[in-house]
Amino acid sequence: MREALVSLVTALADDELIIGHRHSEWTGFAPHIEEDVAFSSIAQDEIGHAAAYYSLIAEATGASPDRMALGRQPDDYRHAVLCERPNGDWSYSLVRHWLYDTADDVRLEALQESADAGLAALAVKMRREERYHLLHANAWIKRVAEGPIEGRTRLIDALGKCYPEALALFDSLELEDSIVDNDLLPCSSSELRARFAQRATSELDDFGLPADIHRDLDNSAEFLASSSGDLIASEQEALTTSSRSGIGGRAGKHSDDFKPLWDEMTSTHRLHPDAHW
């Protein structure tokens, strides 16, 4: 039971820490000063949530939150690959932010009923804060989707990249059976994935964005190819897509994008492991 809790909460914490780190990279660089503030603040929320999750692990195992966050090897992290992808352009960051926070809302809603009282209370608390992330993401996607064609096209391209990787947020967790049997997560990851897919596609439809072409993982390559409009480029992109399928994060199998992030994020801690923050 304790191992199951640690497995579940580590995945949640690592997602929040790593996407928070990526969001924080917009600080000083966002295309608009208000968005600079927004992404910095969202990053602070996500990293704060990670800290709260790590504290929950600390209560169960005694492992220090700082050491959990910064003192592990890259393949010890259990975040989904989506979270570690570089920010890319603004449309990619927005679409990832929207997909991630929609997915997070789906799982927080379920976690409110967790058999672990500490985790359930945290989920209730965080969901009240995450609501602002959803407000922000929805407002932007709606605005860009209703705007000129270039913005729409970029959103659609970014969806093609992000959506399959967002589904991988709900890949089975280590000790999934024990996590679900003990009601730590009151339903399976695949059930959550179905809820997320249904909600995301219905909202995309409301935004007037194509929703039906993203439905399953196997079609992502095909979609990317069709959006490029160039047959040779399509094949190349399809190849890249299969190698960047975005699966495996929950088992510690990360993409090449994670190592540089990890190097930077943990550099101070590795130099001074006993420093107080």
Next chain:
Amino acid sequence: MSATLADAVWTALGDVMDPEIPAVSITEMGMVLDVAAEDKDVWVTILPTFTGCPAIDVIMHDVEQAVAGVEGVETVRVKLVYDPPWSTERISSEGRTKLQQSGLAPPAAGPVLITDIRLPAVAVCPFCGGRDTANENLFGPTPCRAIYYCRSCRNPFEQFKQV
């Protein structure tokens, strides 16, 4: 259970200010869930406002200092809990007035409907009382603040976000 000691601790906590909003105490913010006292031992239970609030360590430290200074207290234990979740409904009416006086618009009153993802209700300008205001940013300089603009007095201002 020593009621008088607990009362003295509550009074002391009334002097612990939120470091990010120095005009308002943590009791006015509704952050103190419980004070228990037995002989010379005191337990204080704190509700953090926002989970990611960086001020929380400072607040815990200030609480410890303040309670340790109360006559008759020997040990202090400060605990952080998330249940019940802190909500802006916990801010007292004095707290709301002080927020406004310090230039921070108080949060919209009442409970938050968690599934409501429309833009927040209009905030009242803390400087001129104007209601013709526009949300410029759902986020601000701290996790708990949003940025507005007042079209009446043409000042930007911040609002404590409703949670």
